[in-house]
Amino acid sequence: MRLISLLNHYQHFPGFVYERARHCASNQTIEIAVRPRRGSRPVCSGCDKPAPAYDHLKPRRFEFVPLWGCMVVLLYCMRRVDCRTCGVRVEAVPWGIGKHQLTKAYMLFLAHWARKLSWQETAVSFRSTWDKVCQSVEYVVQWGLEHRQLGPIVAIGVDEIQYAKGHKYLTLVYQIEQQCTRLLWIGRERTVASFEQFFILIGERLAGQIEFVCSDMWQPYLAVIRERCRQAIHILDRFHIVAKMNTALDQVRAGEARRLARDGYEPVLKKTRWCVLKRRANLTGQQRFRLRDLLRYNLRTVRAYLLKEDFQQFWEYESPSWAGKFLDDWCCQVMRSRIEPMKKIARTLRSHRVLILNYFHARKQFSSGVVEGLNNKAKLTMRKSYGFRTFHITEIALYHALGRLPEPDVAHRFF
């Protein structure tokens, strides 16, 4: 039979033979019976060593990669072995693992598609279920985590992300070197204790080799980095500083809009939110027009906006000392502005001056947009599915999407 010879070609296991295939048209399933090759010895699932057969169990079904829109199932009577070290145990079979109903090849197949489509779409496309897709991703991720190589690590970025409807935080640690950008670790919460776990995972030797750490201004992260990566240059991420500044500007704008409305002025700030928050180059024609109009008024929002825009220059500097001078001048100017949210930013920048200027000490070594890019990808991964409500599932989904994990070897890839 054709199918059998194809299977023997692409998915050959020395100790087993495909016996016969049966197509069942009513439920569009192809059943393939498998039996042990005569004279082959079963392998103990406890210790992976050959052992004498003891008895065999009822036929078990293993779902294989679908063909021609049909479900393909391997039928096999698992043997039990009488192992000298483990006692009576079920045998290990090369196409499946443990109690999984899916073959390794099929799990790899589903997990592959689950990286491109949402888990639900994957389940629908291959007439499987969300749970099976989840199992598959879990298997691939677990295997990958066990087999990945962690070091050497030169540069890391740490960031937080909200999940579970924004009530909880995760701490994500990325490796951000040019040759290797990947998610290294995910922890619950964003506390000192959780971030410490990452350093426990990689051990002191690898931690001691880290040269650059990129983070936001979250105190617990700063504390852990100070403690665990003394030798590294610690950089405050540009993207977080810009984000903070935008938040401050938005506060100014919202406060002022309310005040104008209350005092019965013309609502000049209406629909200006994105005009002032977006970078000038990204504005639409309409927004550019509104902005030009807005800049004619003597408003706090306008002054805050100009301060923010002015700060863009900071990132252009080459030399840390000139950048430092600019930073000091800018902060002085802001402190005189009497715009409280902006003053708060200036105070923050002042207190983190050293770490901010490290950006210029390290900028040649790696690109700082990497953390932002990875973080956006992480958010996208979480948005793509409504099922990631638990920590565990969120964790495997993120490792799957961003971890660049090695994948289990199978005889043949069906995708």
Ligand SMILES: [Zn+2]
């Ligand atoms: Zn054993």
